[in-house]
Amino acid sequence: MYFVYDIGGTFIKFALMEQNGTIKMKDKFPTTAKSAEELVRQMVEKWLPYKQEVTGIAVSCPGVVNTETGVIYQGGSLVFMHEKNLAEMLARECHVPVVLQNDAKSAALAELWLGVAKDVDSAAILTLGSGVGGGIIMNGKLQSGFHLMAGEVSFIETSFDTEKLRGKFFGRTGSAVELIKRIATKKNLADKKDGEQVFALINEGDEEALTIFDDYIYRLASQVLNIQYLIDPEIIAIGGGISAQPIVAERLNEAIEEIKAKNPFHAASPKIVSCRFRNDANLYGALYNFFLQKVG
Structure with missing residues (x-):
């Protein structure tokens, strides 16, 4: 199973997903964090109940994203994420591989994968x-x-x-x-x-x-x-x-x-x-990006 986040300016969606894209659980919480550290704490809190099932974490987020290093630049609406390595911060807390992708590119990947x-x-x-x-x-x-x-x-x-x-x-x-x-x-x-x-x-x-x-x-x-x-x-x-x-x-x-x-x-x-995917596009695309980055 994979834990997938879609970080938006208003809400952060999260889902437990199977490798084929099946969503087993989905929810969201308001985007209220004022720092990268607070954001990570909120994300980890949602992951904790499912940690025994999760083998990897995929994230869709605003900003210019270096998918190889996990560093975010600019941060879009979350300006405090500029030059923060969100992948490294999450991996340090969750002890599983973490892969990031820009939100718009995630939407494109959803269409490339299954759309x-x-x-x-x-x-x-x-x-x-x-x-x-x-x-x-x-x-x-x-x-x-x-x-x-x-x-x-x-x-x-x-x-x-x-x-x-x-x-x-x-x-x-x-x-x-x-x-x-x-x-x-x-x-x-x-x-x-x-x-x-x-x-x-x-x-x-x-x-x-x-x-x-x-x-x-x-x-x-x-x-x-x-x-x-x-x-x-x-x-x-x-x-x-x-x-x-x-x-x-x-x-x-x-x-x-x-x-x-x-x-x-x-x-x-x-x-x-x-497009085939709308509200859940970034979740699907983030998961597919995980496979592309981790499997090749």
């Missing part, structure tokens, strides 16, 4: 959440890049101000959380994070909701085309909570064709699919 990228040679996986996570698969393998930042599409600038020398990041313009917030604010919804209510409005054809949604989709479509030109993957898979809504992939494909019709120089024809 829509299982039988393709190349793919780009985009997870639409508070930002935009990315993973690149070439020749059937996840790409890390020289600086471990391959697929970090959140930092792609979608516009640029030459006076301020800064632009808007794709992580902001492609944020599903921001999309939902914009529509919820426009429609005076009480809960500005209620994605179900927002997509009910979109699917019902609410004009104001559709205007904001279409603006989002066109911006996303332009970046999908850029990615297609850059690495020319067989598929581009859309993940994250909103990928469960069929209208996202449908409207994205339509928007790409509309953009191409308006710009005859466009030659790319990206194949857009929805």
